[in-house]
Amino acid sequence: MSNPAFKFDHVHIISENPRASADWYVEMFGATIAADTVARGAPQIFVRSRRDDDPDPGPTAG
Amino acid sequence: MTILIRGRRLGEAPVPARPIRPYADFSSHNAWGTDHFGFLYQGNLKTFCAELRVKGVTFPVELKKGVNGSLLCYVAAPDGVSIELMQRWLGSPGPGRAARSLPFRQISSNSSTSSRPSPRGSTPEHFPPHSSAVCSNRDGHGEVGTLARLGACRAVIDGSRDFAGPATRPDTFDFPRRAAKYRIATAYSAIASVFPAPRDVVTIMSLPPRSPTSRSLTPAGRGELRFGAGGLGECVSTLHQFDAHAVGHRDVA
Numbered sequence: 001m002s003n004p005a006f007k008f009d010h011v012h013i014i015s016e017n018p019r020a021s022a023d024w025y026v027e028m029f030g031a032t033i034a035a036d037t038v039a040r041g042a043p044q045i046f047v048r049s050r051r052d053d054d055p056d057p058g059p060t061a062g
Numbered sequence: 063m064t065i066l067i068r069g070r071r072l073g074e075a076p077v078p079a080r081p082i083r084p085y086a087d088f089s090s091h092n093a094w095g096t097d098h099f100g101f102l103y104q105g106n107l108k109t110f111c112a113e114l115r116v117k118g119v120t121f122p123v124e125l126k127k128g129v130n131g132s133l134l135c136y137v138a139a140p141d142g143v144s145i146e147l148m149q150r151w152l153g154s155p156g157p158g159r160a161a162r163s164l165p166f167r168q169i170s171s172n173s174s175t176s177s178r179p180s181p182r183g184s185t186p187e188h189f190p191p192h193s194s195a196v197c198s199n200r201d202g203h204g205e206v207g208t209l210a211r212l213g214a215c216r217a218v219i220d221g222s223r224d225f226a227g228p229a230t231r232p233d234t235f236d237f238p239r240r241a242a243k244y245r246i247a248t249a250y251s252a253i254a255s256v257f258p259a260p261r262d263v264v265t266i267m268s269l270p271p272r273s274p275t276s277r278s279l280t281p282a283g284r285g286e287l288r289f290g291a292g293g294l295g296e297c298v299s300t301l302h303q304f305d306a307h308a309v310g311h312r313d314v315a
Contacts, residue, residue: 010064011099013141014076016065023139024064028114028137029101034064044068049101 018043067141082122089123089136091144096138100146107133107149133259 015021022045025031035046070076081100090097103110103166114137122144123136133149174264 005195009065012066013143015067015069018069021067024140027118029175039068040071042069042071047065047067049063
């Protein structure tokens with residue numbers, strides 16, 4: 001997207017087992033769990049790649 | 063990049079994702095909307111995939127070469143998610159620049175080699191599209207073509223042929239080792255001067271693997287040479303971490 005006002009931010013996955021899925025990304029891709037939260041009554045985990053230039057995940061409405 | 067993974071919220075009744083399935087020359091979940099997401103892997107994707115496989119990961123699309131020469135595969139992630147992994151070309155300074163800058167006369171861009179017939183049935187059309195420099199001469203195209211089919215090569219140094227030294231018999235590999243060492247070292251320096259970015263270099267040579275002479279071919283501080291079983295009865299060495307940058311190495315066995 002050439003418009004500099006836009007930057008790709010996140011992928012949103014609906015999971016039957018969020019914790020297991022998050023652990024999968026950690027184990028397979030070396031990702032990190034940046035936040036383990038609950039939103040709207042459901043677990044919500046932020047998994048991040050380890051690129052240094054990625055900003056910290058901010059809160060998102062999802 | 064952030065991957066937000068969350069559970070089912072009140073009122074939702076998610077349906078399972080459709081399985082990914084192959085089509086003519088691609089794969090998809092055959093559903094509207096987001097199909098998959100992709101990661102660019104900056105390393106040896108083949109090795110990484112082997113590690114994933116050991117951990118039990120399955121690949122709905124096995125590692126293969128994409129239309130632009132990049133390697134790609136699809137990983138089955140939890141929740142029916144498909145992840146594409148790619149190993150992309152490392153950029154190109156352009157064949158014209160390479161051809162002008164490399165200081166030995168046999169260096170040629172893809173286009174300039176296209177008129178040569180291949181002695182082993184492989185044609186220059188097999189060169190990967192981003193191959194920016196092919197150091198070869200005489201009947202070296204068969205080997206170059208073979209390597210190109212095995213994977214993308216930013217540069218190929220054919221040390222088994224005479225670059226600029228005395229003529230050697232093209233059907234044998236009994237060239238003077240000293241000359242070979244000079245040629246390959248010169249080629250490394252030339253490529254390093256042309257390509258400031260990390261790159262893959264595949265070296266074809268006929269020196270015995272693990273010989274002292276072979277080990278000495280690695281320029282100091284420039285990386286590491288490893289030897290594998292090459293095709294065509296030759297030793298094929300693959301340069302790792304050329305010029306102190308991490309680059310994907312190529313398995314040519």
